[in-house]
Structure formats: structure tokens, C-alpha cells
Amino acid sequence: MSNSRPRPPSDTPPKAVIHRLSLYLRELQHLIRDGSETTSSTQLGRLLGLTDAQVRKDLAHFGQFGYPGIGYRCGELVQEIKCILGTNQAWPVAIVGMGHLGQALVGYRGFEQQGFQVTVAFDIDPDKTGRTMHGVEVHHLSAIERVAREQSIRLAILAVPAAAAQEVAEVIIAAGIEGVLNFAPVTLTLPETVHRVGVDLAMELEQLSFAVVNRTQKS
Amino acid sequence: MSNSRPRPPSDTPPKAVIHRLSLYLRELQHLIRDGSETTSSTQLGRLLGLTDAQVRKDLAHFGQFGYPGIGYRCGELVQEIKCILGTNQAWPVAIVGMGHLGQALVGYRGFEQQGFQVTVAFDIDPDKTGRTMHGVEVHHLSAIERVAREQSIRLAILAVPAAAAQEVAEVIIAAGIEGVLNFAPVTLTLPETVHRVGVDLAMELEQLSFAVVNRTQKS
Structure with missing residues (x-):
């Protein structure tokens, strides 16, 4: 891919991590539908039964998405994950x-x-x-x-x-x-x-x- | 359930943990098919892109399944997970x-x-x-x-x-x-x-x- 999103030079993450990106995406879509603008690794983790450390580790495969004192901006993280998954295109x-x-x-x-x-x-x-x-x-x-x-x-x-x-x-x-x-x-x-x-x-x-x-x- | 398997008194684990039990079950079935008798939280974690701590935490919702110096016995853990999932019956x-x-x-x-x-x-x-x-x-x-x-x-x-x-x-x-x-x-x-x-x-x-x-x- 040739977009400008920062991507760490690490090797390809395990398939299960990619699967969890889909789970994060769905939860974020639900949060947005319910009116949330921001979320946190703790909240995402609680929704999916993961430790907040696991959530942060999963996302860290792909870049740095959170903001100090805010957490994740739901709409922005949705777009980032779609970009990673390739579903920002049809x-x-x-x-x-x-x-x-x-x-x-x-x-x-x-x-x-x-x-x-x-x-x-x-x-x-x-x-x-x-x-x-x-x-x-x-x-x-x-x-x-x-x-x-x-x-x-x-x-x-x-x-x-x-x-x-x-x-x-x-x-x-x-x-x-x-x-x-x-x-x-x-x-x-x-x-x-x-x-x-x-x-x-x-x-x-x-x-x-x-x-x-x-x-x-x-x- | 009325079997004798020890079950901690905790509340029901999140759905995502139950989903991961299915993933552990499939990986264990593959390991057995490939001739493995034992495995570890590190190996299961590596297969599924999870930290070994997450694997141990997931399984700890349901009991104590590992053996010191051995890890998990694949066949035994398959039976335990089937019992937890209820698929030890048809x-x-x-x-x-x-x-x-x-x-x-x-x-x-x-x-x-x-x-x-x-x-x-x-x-x-x-x-x-x-x-x-x-x-x-x-x-x-x-x-x-x-x-x-x-x-x-x-x-x-x-x-x-x-x-x-x-x-x-x-x-x-x-x-x-x-x-x-x-x-x-x-x-x-x-x-x-x-x-x-x-x-x-x-x-x-x-x-x-x-x-x-x-x-x-x-x-």
C-alpha cells in the first residue's frame, strides 16, 4: 500500500490479530451508532474480554492511534482499521x-x-x-x-x-x-x-x- | 451443570473469551492430528497471536488445566474445553x-x-x-x-x-x-x-x- 499512514516495519501480524481488528471495527461502529466519540483500550477490552494491554499490543502492530488524555477517536480509528483491512475501498x-x-x-x-x-x-x-x-x-x-x-x-x-x-x-x-x-x-x-x-x-x-x-x- | 470439574465461582466470562475457547479447541485438535501430546500457553498464544498471559487468563476463567513442567496435555484440554462448551454431548x-x-x-x-x-x-x-x-x-x-x-x-x-x-x-x-x-x-x-x-x-x-x-x- 502506498498511503501515508505510518506502519511499523515489523513482520506481518498473526491472522488472529487481523481477526480481532474486525472485532474492534464492529465494536467501534456500534459505539459510534450509540453516540460515542471516543473510547479507550480498557473499554474496547472490556467489550471483547481482552486485557487493555492486549488491545494496545494488537493495535501497535499497525501504528500509533491513541491520544494522551483522550484515548481513541472512534470515527478516526474506524477509518484507520478500514484502511489496514483494505476495506476503505470497495x-x-x-x-x-x-x-x-x-x-x-x-x-x-x-x-x-x-x-x-x-x-x-x-x-x-x-x-x-x-x-x-x-x-x-x-x-x-x-x-x-x-x-x-x-x-x-x-x-x-x-x-x-x-x-x-x-x-x-x-x-x-x-x-x-x-x-x-x-x-x-x-x-x-x-x-x-x-x-x-x-x-x-x-x-x-x-x-x-x-x-x-x-x-x-x-x- | 452437575459434573465434578472444578469451576471457579466467578461470573460468566465475556462472549469473546468463549469464542477463543473454540479457537483453542481447533488449534488443540490440529496439534493432536499433527502428533503433539502437550502444548503450552506460549505455543497456543503464538498460534493465535495472543500473549501467553492472555491464554492463561482466558483458561483461568474455567479452572486450572496445566501441569508444572509439562504445560497442557492436548487430549485432556480438548475434553475439558468440550465439557465447558457443552459439546461433550451431541x-x-x-x-x-x-x-x-x-x-x-x-x-x-x-x-x-x-x-x-x-x-x-x-x-x-x-x-x-x-x-x-x-x-x-x-x-x-x-x-x-x-x-x-x-x-x-x-x-x-x-x-x-x-x-x-x-x-x-x-x-x-x-x-x-x-x-x-x-x-x-x-x-x-x-x-x-x-x-x-x-x-x-x-x-x-x-x-x-x-x-x-x-x-x-x-x-
Whole structure:
């Protein structure tokens, strides 16, 4: 990146730190919505169950954002984090696999709220390709290199069956896609240069099972 | 809970700590798969970008799990965390809303790997109710109280359109469901006694956009 934000020369922070940037971003967005102008590492830490030292350490990977006697300015820190995450720009995203999951994700409004827009989809089923589904054109997977280049698409959501995930991932990587969000519960073997994130929906259910088995503590 | 695991008398830890229990659990499962028998707060912290102090503090909410000079026994800590999360037992789960997302989630293998089984579904569309879709019986939503009681279902995945989410959530809560995993990007207003977790898929895309905009740092 070539913006002027100071960035310490350290190595890339661990993925979990980047994930916590998203958590900080959401909490800051909530704080702003609720009328707060400033916050602190203590408050952010309390909201997320982290020590204030951990909050400061996480943010220090990316620069110096606080003000003595004030703390963090919420709106400013939101912009800084978006800049770090790259979501200060809009991202066109492709969905690969227009089965039930792909079709559900086309209409998922949570993406657009954070700057991601599903602009195109791919499949290999002749009943789907060449059509517009949920407002998005579905191309044959064989066209992905051309379409991705034309639309400057660098991120793709892989929504194909688990058995096909590795093979299809290799096709889209060969087409120049740089980041893959993989919904299949399989680990993809891809070149180190390609970024991939797996979605683990069971973690969310674990939050619930915890809450339900421990509910007697609350009452 | 009535098991004999020692539990400190502290108040309920923050949700983010429970989320990190899931992260610890996955890392421990990976370590075991890779042949490790023991680990340490330093190693777990390094894998997740947390200080070792944060790891120890997180786990200390639930008891004392390490051994002097050894650290944590991976298999034992997996069982302890499953016990804390409640996933040492199997959970039957209902899906409410059998549109594209619901149908995709019925077949999602990531749930079963962690002890959750989708056993029943609900919808209000007469083209869907009374049928078996993807191996799961689809009942009319009006039957949820009876079916949930018969099948001892306490957790539900809400996969309905955003505009219907609040209304349907109230129906399933009235039927006795205690925990709701909500895929709609809306905040549900529910009684405090009901646990709800929202799924924010944009966070995963933010991991990717970060990685892609920062990839030049790697090379």
C-alpha cells in the first residue's frame, strides 16, 4: 500500500490479530451508532474480554492511534482499521458454485454493509450458466480468468461441494484470484502466495451450546 | 451443570473469551492430528497471536488445566474445553427457514464434526413442509413447539430473510428454543434469557482483503 499512514516495519501480524481488528471495527461502529466519540483500550477490552494491554499490543502492530488524555477517536480509528483491512475501498467479489449456498450468499446483505459486493458468479451447470440469478450473471467456470480480469476481481467465495473444493480452488487460483473464502469443511492445499480463509460455522454453535449449558449460572 | 470439574465461582466470562475457547479447541485438535501430546500457553498464544498471559487468563476463567513442567496435555484440554462448551454431548439442531441458506446448512459437514446434528427443519411454504429435504423432515413452523419438545431440541439456526427474522425468532423462542444462531444481518430483540449469536461473514472477507492488500509485504 502506498498511503501515508505510518506502519511499523515489523513482520506481518498473526491472522488472529487481523481477526480481532474486525472485532474492534464492529465494536467501534456500534459505539459510534450509540453516540460515542471516543473510547479507550480498557473499554474496547472490556467489550471483547481482552486485557487493555492486549488491545494496545494488537493495535501497535499497525501504528500509533491513541491520544494522551483522550484515548481513541472512534470515527478516526474506524477509518484507520478500514484502511489496514483494505476495506476503505470497495471490493468486487465472485461466488464460485451457485448451489444453495452460493445462491444464499449472493443475497447476503452483511457483505455490502462492510464494503464487499458480489458482482459475478460461476458454475459449471448448463442450467445455471448464461443466466442471471438473484441479480448476478452466472458464467461458466471456464470464463473466470477473462471475467475476473475484466472486473478486477481478486477475491472469491468458494461455495462448491467439499469433494470438488480442491479442484475448483486450483482453477480459480490459476485464473489469478488472490484470496479464497472457503465454505467447504476441508483444508485446501494451495500455493503460499494465495490467501485462504475457512469458515467454521460450528464455532458459532459452540457459543450457543456454552450459553445454554451455563444458563443456570445467570438466573 | 452437575459434573465434578472444578469451576471457579466467578461470573460468566465475556462472549469473546468463549469464542477463543473454540479457537483453542481447533488449534488443540490440529496439534493432536499433527502428533503433539502437550502444548503450552506460549505455543497456543503464538498460534493465535495472543500473549501467553492472555491464554492463561482466558483458561483461568474455567479452572486450572496445566501441569508444572509439562504445560497442557492436548487430549485432556480438548475434553475439558468440550465439557465447558457443552459439546461433550451431541446437540440436535433445528433449521428454521429452508430457502437456499437453510438447504445449504442442512448438508454442512462442519457442524457434525464438532458435535452438532441438524435433525429437523421448519418452514411455512406448503411446497416444502411435509417433505424430506436433504434427508431432513421439514415441518410447518406451527409445529415447532411439539417437535422441539419431542426431539429435545434447544438450539435453532435462523435462516429466514432479514425482514422475517424478528417475527420468526419470537415464534421459536415462544416454542422453548433457548439458543438462536442468526444468519440475518439484523439485530434481534429477544428476552435476555435467550441466547443469540449473529453470523458476520464479512469478517472472513476482511481477513482476505487485508491479506491481499498486504501481500507485497510477504514477497
